[in-house]
Amino acid sequence: MGSLKGPSRILAASLGSRTSDVFRFCAGFYSRIKYIKRRGTMVGITSYGAYIPWYRMNRTIIFEQLGWFNPATASVARGEKAVANYDEDSITMAVAAALDCLGEISRGSVDGLYLGSTSIPFAQRQNAAIVSQGLDLPSGVRTADFGGSTKAGTSALLSALDAAGAGNRTMVCASENRLAKPGSSQEHTYGDGAAAFLTGNENVLAHFKGSFSVSSDFIDFRRIQEEKFCHGWEERWIRDAGYSRIIPEAVAGLTNRYDLKMSDFAKIILACPVAGAMKGLIKSIGATPEQMQDTMIAQVGDTGAALPLMMLAAALEDAKEGDKILVVSYGSGSDALYFEVTDKIGEAQKGGRKGISGYLAERKDLSVYGKYLVFRNLIPLEVGIRGEEISPTAMSAVGRDGNAISALVGSRCGACGTPQYPKQRICVNPDCGAVDDMEDYRFSDKKGVLASYTGDNLAFSWDPPQIYGLVDFEDGGRILLDLTDCSLDSVKVKMPVIMSFRKKYADPQRGYYGYFWKAVPVKQ
Structure with missing residues (x-):
């Protein structure tokens, strides 16, 4: 006890022989002080x-x-909606948004990945872990799924911001690919769409x-685990007792807590x-139409848990220093x-990054309703x-091949620098032939050109x-890949392509989706 000083010595004397309790107390106390200090640093979106x-x-x-069956849907039959391709879901779109967010940022600097969605495909197989592997993040990252409501995206973001206060760098993805009954207002x-943010300090x-958060078991839309489609209550009641009551409560709670006026917010x-x-x-909240960020409902649709975060991504594309932004889910x-x-x-x-504006500009009409039903x-x-x-x-083979499948990781020769896929022990360069001198090499974030193609x-x-x-990759390597998001008449030799994480196949009898990478032509 002679090594203890100050309050620790006094507490040790009062506890007598329970010196170990003192050390545990002191460790916890000083750990808490350090945590509080970290919370004082600037945290946010990076x-x-x-x-x-x-x-x-x-x-x-x-x-x-x-419309013949439900003429009332004429009121919502305006504008257009984004539709995921047959090989896309909330996981693949989350990977795409995260890649747009990461850019040249080192994967090794990311400490966690959170996924918010009400349409994740797996009830028991962590969806965030699939996204993390697709991004080739380190195995030591913390992953978590957030679901259950359309505020899952902001719930994930808040948790990531809490982690940023402790010095962690967390990727947040919100992605939706929801099903709706044919002919319904929801259809x-x-x-469909996704957004991604990296948080840190x-x-x-x-x-x-x-x-400021509001919790309410307001039963507007609900779906039990065995069902494909949501059940909704009367639309006017949802509007008046749901949106029009709960959102102003959250806004008032935040402005009162931080002594803010609505005029303080640029967006x-x-x-x-x-x-x-x-x-x-x-x-009701005292804002003006000029302050409101476009919901993109007319161009993209209601993207559920991803909606507020996609709107935030769009707002940041046009924001300037000093702007205050209010986000309400x-x-x-x-x-x-x-x-x-x-x-x-x-x-x-x-x-x-391509971002919201870039993806809005790239589009193809899906004009056949039957094709949409098949895709879904x-x-x-x-x-x-x-x-x-x-x-x-x-x-077992999927687990053994690991990131070769999930992140398109091959190998690069340490002697001559030649990349190859899949991984090999012997260099494919005929002028080299080095043995067991390979390092992992990721192809999923590399650009390429189409050397040849065929339609089968x-x-x-x-x-x-x-x-x-x-596909011939810009820094070497050649892989035979499926092409997607294109038509046969639009494909040309030497056209640039990028990699996209997609569903390769479905195995419904065994409850499994196989994911792999496909080539997508760069839209000119």
């Missing part, structure tokens, strides 16, 4: 990204097919200033996809978050013998013909 699928469907197409309004471009993000409710909300309550843009925003906006697996389709044949997945009308594809191509 990078951002987004993803919107290539396909867009005009809502009048849905109404023309099924018209639901859209260094090079912060949007300083997190505070938040206000309200995750409200109901146009009628939005007008009343603007008035909705679903089983509401989260209100308050950010202030820093001097780092200009550098971030010059980055190579909402109607049975005669797929023939080739389509029915599904070989069992060897989970015999092989099964949900969007025939099946297109394959030999």
